[in-house]
Amino acid sequence: MRWGLPPLGPGAATLAAARSLWGPPRLPCRLGWRGTTTGRLERSVTGASSQLPNSNSGKYRDTVLLPQTGFPMKLLGRQQPETELEIQQKCGFSELYSWQRERKVKTEFCLHDGPPYANGDPHVGHALNKILKDIANRYHMMSGSKIHFVPGWDCHGLPIEIKVLSELGGKAQNLSAMEIREKAKTFAKAAIEKQKSAFIRWGIMADWNNCYYTFDGKYEAKQLRIFYQMYDKGLVYRSYKPVFWSPSSRTALAEAELEYNPKHVSRSIYVKFPLLKPSPKLASLIDSSSPVSILVWTTQPWTIPANQAVCYMPESKYAVVKCTSSGDVYILAADKVASVASALETTFETISTFSGVDLKDGTCSHPLIPDKVSPLLPANHVTMAKGTGLVHTAPAHGMEDYSVASQHNLPMDCLVDEDGIFTDAAGPELQNKAVLEEGTDVVIKMLQTAQNLLKEEKLVHSYPYDWRTKKPVVIRASKQWFVNITDIKTTAKELLKKVKFIPASALNAMVEMMDRRPYWCISRQRVWGVPIPVFHHKTKDEYLINSQTIEHIIKLVEQHGSDIWWTLPPEQLLPKEVLSQVGGPDALEYVPGQDILDIWFDSGTSWSHVLPGTDQRADVYLEGKDQIGGWFQSSLLTSVAMRKKAPFKTVVVHGFTLGEKGEKMSKSLGNVINPDVIINGGRDLSKEPPYGADVLRWWVAESNVFTEVTVGPSVLSAARDDIHKLRNTLRFLLGNVADFNPEKYSIPVKNMYVIDQYMLHLLQDYANKVTESYRQYDFGKVVRLLQTFYTRELSNFYFSIIKDRLYCEKENDPKRRSCQTVLDEILDVIVRSFAPILPHLAEEVFQHIPYFKEPKSVFRTGWISTSSIWKKPGLEEAMESACAMRDSFLGSIPGKNAAEYKVVIVIExxxxxxxxxxxxxxxxxxxxQLTELMMASETTLLAQEPREMTEDVIELHGKFLINLEGGDIREESSYKVIVMPTTKEKCPRCWKYTAESSDTLCPRCAEVVGGK
Incomplete structure (x- = not known):
């Protein structure tokens, strides 16, 4: 049977016949070919002519329909940033957020902006974060959701205060609290303006006149209300506990304000604690005539004066050993005998072993204060990883130590002040000495004198430092305000199971960090922040806070901001009815407290101020991985404390930005990349060219942001090259729809060329995959799909095939309009697919679409729209099998012009x-259509081999398997492709070898030109 085909593609009858053969299109089909052919994924373009009909070659140049567009192939030098600024003006970037808020749409997408810190210039870390958020917002807006995105800034805290004070030098010491606050606020405002103008320049969509700031009175008032409600529920309490303390900043710090220095050097020591009273079991194992010592190891010698006990692990085995060199008898963990003997450069003889529980009720002497008793106590935090298996316990200087002291009613006195210096209570030898410096020296000397020091050695290990001053912290007990997070953590971990984490591993990281946190210290001993709204009694250890005092303070803060805590006299900070109960204005018994709230509590309560509706839950929180222990966690803990729900449905976590070789960015290395220099260029434009904001955005989108993200000159240059390639594709598309109006000239899908229908089929697949990648926040996949599509499917394949049809057919020929209909759809889908990533380029393309009477905005006209009739799996078989033969042919004539050959295809x-x-x-x-696809001058299709063949032919063999899963048809067919030089001449108009002589037109061109 030979099917008669209509002039354009398979008609209804043909498709019906095809469907009867291939089964319904919805069946998944698996196709493949073997032998000399390659798959479509590696489509060959070898042998395809790079020549185009040249409009300047001779008398037919005016009859060739070459592309026409004003869209530039490249924007050179300053043109890129300047064009972007024009586009922002012309296309209403600044009004876009307000415009979309006014639309009547059913769904709302809320991305809650975690507040960047208001100190310093905008950097590439900001760019990574804000651009990721903007890509998500723009996609959801185009998809039909109303976007709720309120940018914010974290404005309080130690880093700003330190910067302000360091700039003032010696003058800083004489400043009042209010002077420091005013200077800090001015500093924060200046940083906010710098950062805000950068974010606007990057094309971030928001209402920049309505942001949130943690120093805003209304924000502070909401925060104080949450503080009080948590206090009222018994979740906030004041207590004397060990906390991370920064002597360099003179304040308590939270875990999230620490960074760990892996190269910190500690002076570790092995110390003897003379056994005073052995337990009954232990007494039976030792010779009472020889003195016995408990052996302890510590990396913090300065804490020895505060020792109150020695802890052991009840389940572990311990040993009594004799030192072969000194004859001294020690007790230590049985597992540690060999390693400790080696460290002490001696050998131990084991006398006996016993279980840890047998140490119960034993005591030893304090190594520096002989008449002070240190009991032996069981504790689960003792490990055998390092040391001796017996742990020196100083309740004022360790979280686990404090826990042991609480159970056994041990004293918790702290001998160290706010500056990290021993107090008078530490004794005359130690007082006024810095614990991490000279204080450590003196303690070690005192232990030597007491003959209780066995060894001192340097230990390089990871140690917590103040994240801002870059100086080591200590753990010291002090009176602080805490959030009791034990119960909150349990609920929070349950709620986190319902939250989607991208990447999924971030969930475990967050749970682990919460588990490691015994409590949350929320008080700081500084002035630049929100005051903790309590009043302390002048003489007694009592404080005053209740619903009346808090409501009064909240009203004042709402109207005037938190400065009132420092500017109003104390009697005005209390409501009249309370004031009369506590001594009246003249004999007031209470003074306002001097602590401020941790800035993680500041920013962690942002959900209550910013999130919309009664639910107050964001669809997404998207921040860097440092926020797993910071803002993500403080937001979760405050939200769970207040209303037993998480403030987010999805959490997206990205990595940090690093230099090109994966090194940390630092001024000293000279590898800091300034986003402003990326956009506008540096001093030497040959080394630092102006790339514009879209290159910055492309870099963000294409990076694997779920790991560390590298940036540098070669990365940026590659991003610019990628955009240039994309521009070339867009220019081809725009140029070839110059004379096309879809309303007038579109061809129905069923009447199109098969290859045109096939491209719509591929286009729909591309659109679906891109949409799903945006939904999963996988913007890197969007970029890869885009690049593959415009490089492989378009430039290398479709464009090279259709040029003859576009340029050389009659202007209104349905064949040409078929192809233009598809180019128009491709242009629309591609531009929308990258618009969230490259908004400036997308709008620039829309300015050049020829049939728009007035340029539209890509962002105001919705997401990609495709038609279900584009999906035709059946067509895939036709094209895949034809491409197999095309690849055989083109692969056999590398570097040659396919149009100089004719092809015979023989299929059984x-x-x-x-x-x-x-x-x-x-x-x-x-x-x-087969000749067009082959790009040959002539194609012959036979069911059996031709009788006569010339000698100069190339014969290629292959097989193609048609396999319909779920259907009954599975057929493998052999084919042969015979390639031979054409006998015709080159047509002077279309340059195909289809003319009878070199100075006459081929029949097709003669008809086209004759018609004109």
Whole structure:
């Protein structure tokens, strides 16, 4: 059977016949070919002519329809940033957020902006974060959701205060609290303006006149209300506990304000604690005539004066050993005997072993204060990883130590002040000495004198430092305000199971960090922040806070901001009815407290101020991985404390930005990349060219942001090259729809060329994959899909095939309009697909679409729209099998012009023959769809080999498997491709070898030109 084909593609009858052969299109099909052919994924373009009909070659140049567009191939030098600024003006970037808020749409997408810190210039870390958020917002807006995105800034805290004070030098010491606050606020405001103008320049969509600031009175008032409600529920309390303390900042710090220095050097020591009273079991194992010592190891010698106990692990085995060199008898963990003997450069003889529980009720002497008793106590925090298996316990200087002291009613006195200096209570030898410096020296000397020091050695290990001053912290007990997070953590961990984490591993990281946190210290001993709204009694250890005092303070703060805590006299900070109960204005018994709230509590309560509706839950929180222990956690803990729900449905976590070689960015290394220099260029434009904001955005989108993200000159240059390639594709598309109006000239899908229908089929697949990648926040996949599509499917394949049809057919020929209809759809889908990533380029393309009477905004006209009739799996078989033969042919003539050859395709009768026959109804043709696809001058389709063959032919063999899963058809067909030079001459108009002589037109061109 030979099917008669209509002039354009398979008609209804053909498709019906095809469907009867291939089964319904919805069946998944698996196709493959073997032998000399390659798959479509590696489509060959070898042998395809790079020549285009040249409009300047001779008398026919005016009859060739070459692309026409004003869209530039490249924007050179300053043109890129300047064009972007024009686009922002012309396309209403600044009004876009307000415009979309006014739309009547059913769904709302809320991305809650975690507040960047208001100190310093905008940097690439900001760019990574804000651009990721903007890509998500723009996608959801185009998809039909109303976006709720309120940018904010974290404005309080130690780093700003330190910066302000360091700039003032010696003058800083004489400043009042209010002077420091005013200077800090001025500093924060200046940083906010710098950062805000950068974010606007990057194309971040928001209402920049309505942001949130943690120093805003209304924000502070909401925060104080949450503080009081948590206090009222018994979740906030004041207590004397060990906390991380920064002597360099003179304040308590939270875990999230620490950074760990892996190269910190500590002076570790082995110390003897003379056994005073052995337990009964232990007494039976030792010779009472020889003195015995408990052996302890510590990396913090300065804490020895505060020792109150020695802890052991009840389940572990311990040993009594004799030192072979000194004869001294020690007790230590049985597992540690060999390693400790080696460290002490001696050998131990084990006398006996016993279980840890047998140490119960034993005591030893304090190594510096002989008449002070240190009991031996069981504790689960003792490990065998390092040391001796017996742990020196100083309740004022360790979280676990404090826990042991609480259970056994041990004293918790702290001998160290706010500056990290021993107090008078530490004794005359130690007082006024810095614990981490000279204080450590003196303690070690005192232990030597007491003959209780066995060894001192340097230990390089990871140690917590103040994240801002870069100086080591200590743990010291002090009176602080805490959030009791024990119960909150349990609920929070349950709620986190319902939150989607991207990447999924971030969930475990967050749970682990919460588990490690015994309590949350929320008080700081500084002035630049929100005051903790309590009043302390002048003489007693009592404080005053209740619903009346808090409501009064909240009203004042709402109206005037938190400065009132420092500017108003104390009697005005209390409501009249309370004031009369506590001594009246003249004999007031209470003074306002001097602590401020941790800035993680500041920013962690942002959900209550910013999130919309009664639910107050964001669809997404998206921040860097440092916020797993910071803002993500403080937001979760405050939200769970207040209303037993998480403030987010999805949490997206990205990595940090690093230099090109994966090194940390630092001024000293000279590898800091300034986003402003990326956009506008540096001093030497040959080294630092102006890339514009879209290159910055492309870099963010294409990076694997879920790990560390590298940036540098070569990365940026590659991003610019990628955008140039994309521009070339867009220019081709725009140029070839110059004379096309879709309303007038579109061709229905069923009447299109098969290859055109096939491109719509691929386009729909591309659109679906891109949409799903945006939904998953996988913007890197969007970029990869885009690049693959415009490089492989378009530039290398479709464009190279259709140029003849576009340039050389009659202007209104349905064949040409078929192709233009598809180019128009491709242009629309591609531009929308990258618009969230490259908004400036997307709007620039829309300015050049020829049939728009007035340029539209890509962002105001919705997301990608495709049609279900584009999806035609059946077509895939036709194209895949034809491409197999095309690849055989082109692969056999590397570097040569395909148009100089004619091709004979021989297929045994059967399904494959009938599929290929769809592309060429007649036996031999120079104008069929099959010839166009092959890019040859003539194609012959036969069911058996030709009788006569010339000698200079190339014969290629292959097989193609058609396999319909779930159907009954599975057929493998052999084919042969015979390649021979054409006998025709080159047409002077279309340059195909289809003319009878070199100075006459081929029949097709003669008809086109004759018609003109």
């Amino acid at each position: 009768p059967g399904l494959l023959f009938e599929i290929i026959e769809m592309l060429q109804a007649e036996e031999t043709s120079s104008t069929s």
